Structures are given as structure tokens and as C-alpha cells.
Amino acid sequence: MKRVTWGFTVLIALAALVWIAAPAVSQPKVVKIGDLGSKVGVFEGYGKYQTWGMQMAVEELNAKGGVLGHKIEIVSEDDETKPAPAVRKAEKLILQDDVKLLVGAVSSGATLAVMDVTKKHKTIHWNSVSCAEFMRTTKFHKYYFSNQPDSRMQATGLAKYIVDKMGKKVYIFYTDYAMGQSDGRQFKTALEKLGGEVVGVAGAPLDTKDFSPWFGAINQSSPDVLFLAFAGTDSLRLMTQLHSFGMTKKYKLAGIDCFLLQQDLPSIAEPMEGFVQLNHFSPYNPDANMQAYNARFKKKFGTDANIAAGSYDAVLFWAAAVEKAKSFDSDKVAEAHEGMCVDNTHIGRQCIRKEDHQVIMDMHLYQVKGGKNLPIARIAGNDSIGEAMVGKDPVEGFTWEIKKK
């Protein structure tokens, strides 16, 4: 019996070998780039627009002959919004598909994990969606670049507006993982520095179904403003539930840039009315560059663009850097990136800061009116980006404790 068993083991193993080895053929003159994002789960929407943004850039570049004479090809993978599959898929993209650029991931937890992979395998890595503050500080590496305003960039401008225009007593409610913690922390620090008062903080796990158990505590601390650091489907549920308890009318609302994508707003316009956030793009911003980009995007995909489509710029920057370096070599391309400017990004001319590889972006305060993100103020990129803190701990000395007045 054993002989038969092991005979089958060998047969199956051989079959498996042939199977996995089969499609290892590559076409000449094609350069692959990786798109790693959430295709299912809480952040599915963001992953979809990340892919679309990249597709648009690739199509435009290929129409002009590609990059260094190579046609660009996108390989998309689903990271299931979790660090473990994200790492596995990043390894697959780098080691198997030999991508020269990796864009992603969507969830901050996954992006932080993927940064270890891109560092280890020396791969150019662009992040266009995640916003934890560790990426351009403690986790920073030579091959990492970002055109997503991280939580530090969002906090000060928004906190100032809230203290000046909305009210001084703020309750911070955040989603308890890398992104939400980071946004909550940076916002609390900024707000307290500006003289605002944090009357309460609470974290809810990612993918919470019922937020109502937290509402008692919020009502008890009677804030003027609710600062919400949630994203994706969590935000939708939270807003629906806050609204049904009458709390969207009772408090003023503010939150992070990726709280809800523009596409989701019309269906939840009433609860979201008056919600304030700080980010770089809205299809309803009259800025000429944004309008031009949005028109092209809408023509291709039949819907407005949003902040997750910033991945468009990531591909443009990378392609420009490759042309400048005249090579796909990661070290050369990374060096070519530093300090580089590109004119035709989705929000106009932008430059990469040499020190921490962050794109210096003009930011806008947006307020939701009738389901549309309308700009109410502009903050110049140099004012919001904050000092470069590579290698320094961006949350040193931070505590969630509330200072009682």
C-alpha cells in the first residue's frame, strides 16, 4: 500500500510542477508594473479607482510609445485588505512577474507590510492611497514614494479650520488599526496645539457592524464637533447609524480625506451634509487641471474620478524617472525620482521632495453640500507637508489620554 501511496504522491507532485512551470514565458519589450489593492472587502472601492487611475496613465503613455521603448502592462492582484496576503501578492508581483513598479496597497496595514518587501527586493514602490504617518518616517526606504497626503499633512490644516470655524470641543472617533490610529493621533496632536479641546476619544475595530454601543459615550461628553477617522464601508455604516440616532444634526462633522469617496456621497448625501475634510482632489473643484483630468477619466470609465485615482500620477512619475535614468534599474530610477517634477499630473504640476519622497501637494478643504465635495479653502503644499522626519518617530511622546480642563 505504501508504494502505491507514494507513487501517487510523486505523480501528483510532478503534475503540479509541470503545471506551475508552464506559463513562465515572457514577451520581449514589455515592462510590467504591479497594481496591488483591495478587490474585496471594506476598501474595495479604493482599489478599483487605484486600478483605473493606473490604467489611464498606462494607456496614455503607451499611446506615446511606452517607456524606454517598452509597452507598459499592468498586473493586478488582490491583497484582501490584509497584511499577510498583501505580502504574498507583492512577492508574487516582484519575484514572479518582475514588475518594475509596485503601486499599493490600499489599507495602511497592508502597505506597511508591503514596504518590507519592496525594501528587501529593491523595487520602486508608490503609495497613492494609504495615509499612516510611519511610511515616510520610521518605515521609509530608498525605493518608497508617495503622493497620498498622510495623516500628518491632513491634520494641521483641518484642525485649524475646526478650531476657527466649527467649535473647540472635539470628539475623536477612529477605526482601530494603522490608518485610523494614525489619523486620530495626528489630529489630536494638532488640535491640542491649536488650543482645541479633545473631549473624548474612542476606537472601533475595522469592519465594525454596529456602532451604536459607542454612541452613549459620545453623547455623554457633549462635543461640538465629531472627528471621524474611518474609511470605506465602515464610514457608510457609521454615517447611516449616526444619522438614525439624530447625531449628524446634533454635531458638526469632520473627518479624514478618504472617509468616503465622492462616488458614495450621493447615496448618503443627507447624513453627510456639512462634513468637512482636507484633501487634494475633487471632481467638483473648479481647478482647470482637475477638471481636465476628470473629463478624460469620465470619458473612459463613465464616472467621476476621486482621490484614489491619484495612482495615475504614480505611474507618470515613475515613467518620467525611468526616462530620466534611461534604465529600469531600481537604484538609478529611485535616484532619478528625487526632487523630480511632473507637469501634467491629475492636479497640475507637482514635485517630489528629496528628503522623504513625498509629493508636495496643494491641499483643499472640502465641504459636502448636496452630496458633492465642494472646495472651501486652499492650503499651499509647502504649508501642509510638514518637516521631513525620516527615521524619526512621528508619534514620540504621544498619548491618547485626554487633558481635562
Add this chain to the structure above:
Amino acid sequence: MDYVVAVLLPQLLHGLVFGAALGLLALGLTVIFGLLGVMNFAHGELYMLGAYAGIAVIGMTHSFWAALVVAPLAVGAIGALTEVTTLRPLYRREPLYGLILTFGLALVFREGARQIWGGDMRRIMPPFTGSTPLLGMTYPNYRLFLLVASSVLLLAIWLFFTRTRAGVLVRAAVQDAEMLDGLGVNVPRVFTLTFAGSAALAALAGLLLAPIFTVYPQMGVEMILLAFIVVILGGMGSMGGSVVAAVVIGLAQSLLTLWMNPQRVAIAIFTIMIVILIVRPRGFFGREGVLE
């Protein structure tokens, strides 16, 4: 007093609302367990299908109430079909095969739903909005409706099992299916119909909770664990026990959040549950010897 009205009472109400809805979900699970000895891992997916079927019906008829009738029937039919094609051949085998099989079914249903309806979150608008001033706070009307509807349904099910011949037959099958067979009852049909009923109940729970929890393919995964805990805690196969346990879990969950970080509550619930199972291995109302 202020504390009681502003904080304690609303929290109690949250617990009751959630507990009652959870009871609906757990009830179907426990009946199936008592009857077939199968802990149905796909129960959460039937709950999910109920919500999606609801969306489909609402899309056609624009009526939540029509969906409330049609969706459970549709999912019940899916349940019956599933039972006949996959579970029936397993009756003579160890119940563990049923457990593993339903895990596979769950994967297929979940992924199938994602293929058909997409992975993004859908919402169902509650049939009525607005809120009622209650106990010094505003409470959403829909949640109050949920509490009433769940309670009425639970009562109706109780009447079904105690007052109707069909209900008595099912309970007899739970006790001793072979004896029932000997009495000339078509036992496989009882099994199939009960499974369909359990599926319909799960679908109903899914649709009723959908306006609050929203709808997406993974929605059953977390609920099913909670439902399992309820079934075990209530005593496997004990219907009354499940309902009691569901309310207890609902209340414990919402009251504990008052004194500890809601995140710690999950750990606390599991710990309490383990302690209870060590002290009372068969849960609140478990009978000795049920599939041990």
C-alpha cells in the same frame, strides 16, 4: 438617575434589539443541529443571501414588505435544494462530514454572491425613517420595529412548535427520527422542510438586520460565530435556550461596553462563555447525551 436614563437604558435597548435579531438567526441553527446533528457553517451565508434576495426583490417591487415575504421563501427554496442534493446523502455518515460539507457550501455561496452582486457594500433603506423620543433620548424607529418584529416572530415560532402538528413532528424528529420513521412519517421530507424553514429564518434575520448592518458578501462570517456561541451557550439543540442565550449575549455585549473598551468586550464575552461551558458543559438548557 441621569446616568440611568441617558446611558444605561439606551444601552439595554441596544442589547435587546440585537439579542432578539440574533435569536432569530440562532434558532434555525439550533433546530438543524438538533435534527441533523450538523452545525451548519453555511447558515451565515443563508443569512447573507436573505439580504441580497431582499435587495433583488426591492429592486423589482420597490417594497420592503414584499421583500420580507419573498426573500425568505426564495432562500428557503435554496435551502431545500441544498439539503436534498448535498446533505441528504450524508445522513448515514458521521455528523462531522456535514460540518465540513457546510464549510464548503459557505465558501461557494459567499463567493457566488460576490460574483453575482459584486463585493461592494449595498444598503437597504429602512421602510420607515425617523426616530421616537424615548426615555429622554431619540431612538430610531426602525430599531424599535426590529425589536417588535423579532419578538413576534419568536413567539410565532414557539406557537408553531407547541401548537401545530407539523411543529410537534419536527420536535419528535429531533428526539428520535427512527421512531418517527417507524410510525410512517416521511422523515426525509420533515428534514428537508425543516432545513428550508431554518434557511428562511436566517434569510429573514439577514433582511431585517440589513438596514442597520448593510449588505456585503462577508456579512455572514462574523454573525455565524456569534450564532454558534449562542447555540452552544443555550445548550445545543435547545430552542428556548438559544433565545435566552441570544438575549444574554446581546445584553452582555452592550452593557459591558459601558465599563470597558468595546474591543475588550469581545474577549470578555468569549471568556465568560468558556467559563460557563466549564461550569455547565451543556450550556443553559442542554440535555444530556445530545450527540456526545
Add this chain to the structure above:
Amino acid sequence: MSRAVYARVFSRWAVIVWLLLMLLPALPFMSKFYLLLAFDALLFGTIAMSLDLLMGYTGLVSFGHAAFFGLGAYASAALLERGIVSLWACLLLAVLVVGLYALVVSFFATARRGIYFALLTLIFAEVVYTFFRYTQTFGGSDGIQGVAAPRLVGDVAIDSPLRNYYLVLVYLGLAYLACRVLVTSHFGRVLVAIRENEDRARFLGYNVQRYKMAVCMISALLTGLGGALYPGRSAFATPDLMLWTVSGEFIIMVMIGGLGTLAGPVVGGAFFVLLQEKVSSYVDWYFIVIGLVLIFIVLFMPRGLLGIRDLLGGRRWRTTA
């Protein structure tokens, strides 16, 4: 070891397959990526084999093996994160942590049979999952990330896919040896007796619960050791590793491979990993495929992939030696 014992534990085929696996990296198309894939295949294969001790030989279905795996991974990652990079220290801590936890779980779970055992292991595992997901000391839901590679001795770090592959191959070999010794011994026969008829085993004078606890511990420890190897390959440990659906996947691997065959679950685990990797690259509905495979196996070939041999006139199902 006497020659007779030796012959009973080893089969020539097992040694040949293992030696062939040694040569696998020499194949021209074995890129770093395929080495990592092979690592996963063998690691999860070995874990499935450990689970087979419970499922196939003792008739206990554990729905909580992901917790043993995850705890091992966390033990290892926590040390690596704190600069203790010795592989042996990682393995030792994993054994201690997993052993302690398994002792508690198996004590309570083995007191019950059938579905109760499955559900108790599930709930215990869920406690561990919840604890790690919500405890910021261990990184909360993001887990421990970016840990250094463990070192074998001195400066020899297991930092390349190739070294990791050989490490997991050693793990597979030793674990297989341990399982074979176990199931061919008197202990193994008592386990089968318990599976076939627990009461009779008890009447024969065996302390059934002690046997069940012992095999539960052994299975958990083997799984935990596998978990301890995982951060060396992935550089992280996250709560997702111990989600209950992962336990379900382990069970699927055993079922695919065939209950009570040891070698089968190794193949099943490898098959599962490769299927997931391959199918998920082409279509995004691979869970339907996996679910259907599982349903098909439960319904039509409960002996798993290796059960194919029955169709070709092989032996009776679930012979043990």
C-alpha cells in the same frame, strides 16, 4: 532502532520523495518565487499532516488549529522583533507558548466528543484571535511586521527563499518521522481504537481522555513549530493567521489529501496552496473552486486525493500501518 521498527516507520518511497524534494531547487525554473510557494506548500502540508493525527487517526476534528499556528508565529515574531534572532530561541518559545495553550484547550476540549470538540477548539481559538487583534502590544490588527530573519548559528541567517525552503524541508522530514513513529506504535493503535469505538477503548482499560489529550498536544506542538517558522519567511505575524476560516482551510487540506494517511494531507496542503495561487491569478472566483472541490470530496471521495488509488484496485480506506 531495530531493523523491524525502522522498516515499519520508513517506507522507501517516503525517503525517495524527500530526497527528490531536496533536489527541487536545482530545477531550472525554480525562481525565488516558486521557492517561496514551495515553502508554503510544504509548511501547510506539514501542518495538515499534524492535524491528520487528530482528524484521521483519532476522529477528532479541530476547528482551532489556526490558533496553534498563529501563536507559534507570534512567539517567533515577538522575539525577532526584540532583537533575539536565534532560531532555537524562537522554536523554544513557540513550544512553550503553544504547549501551555494547547494544554488548557485539550484539557477542556477532549472531555467532549464530536461536534462539541470541534466547537470548543473553535471558541478557544477565537479568544486567542480576538486577544491578538485587539492588543496593541502585539500590533493590534496589523500584527508584528518587518521582523529580522532568524539565525541558525552565529551569523548564518535564514534569509533567502532557498534557506527557508530547506528549513521547512527538515521540518517536514522530522514531523513526518514523528507522526509515523506515533501511528505505528501501540499509542497509535489505541488512537484508532478510540476513533472506532471510544467506549470500547475505555472498557478495555485505556484512559481515553489522557490519550486524546496527548495526541492533541502533539498535533498542536507540531503545528506551532510550523507557525514559528513562518515569520522567518514572511517577516510578519498577524491576527489573520488565526482566523477561524484558516482552521477551516487546514481541514480542507486534510480532506483533500485523505484522512488517516499522513502523506495524503501533505499532498492536500501542497495542492491547496498551489491551487489557490494558480487559480487566483487567472480568475477571482477561486473560493468557488475550492468550495466545490471540498463538497465533491466529502460527497464522492471521502478518502481524498489519494483515494484515487482505490479506483485502481488499491486497499481499504484508512488502514493505519
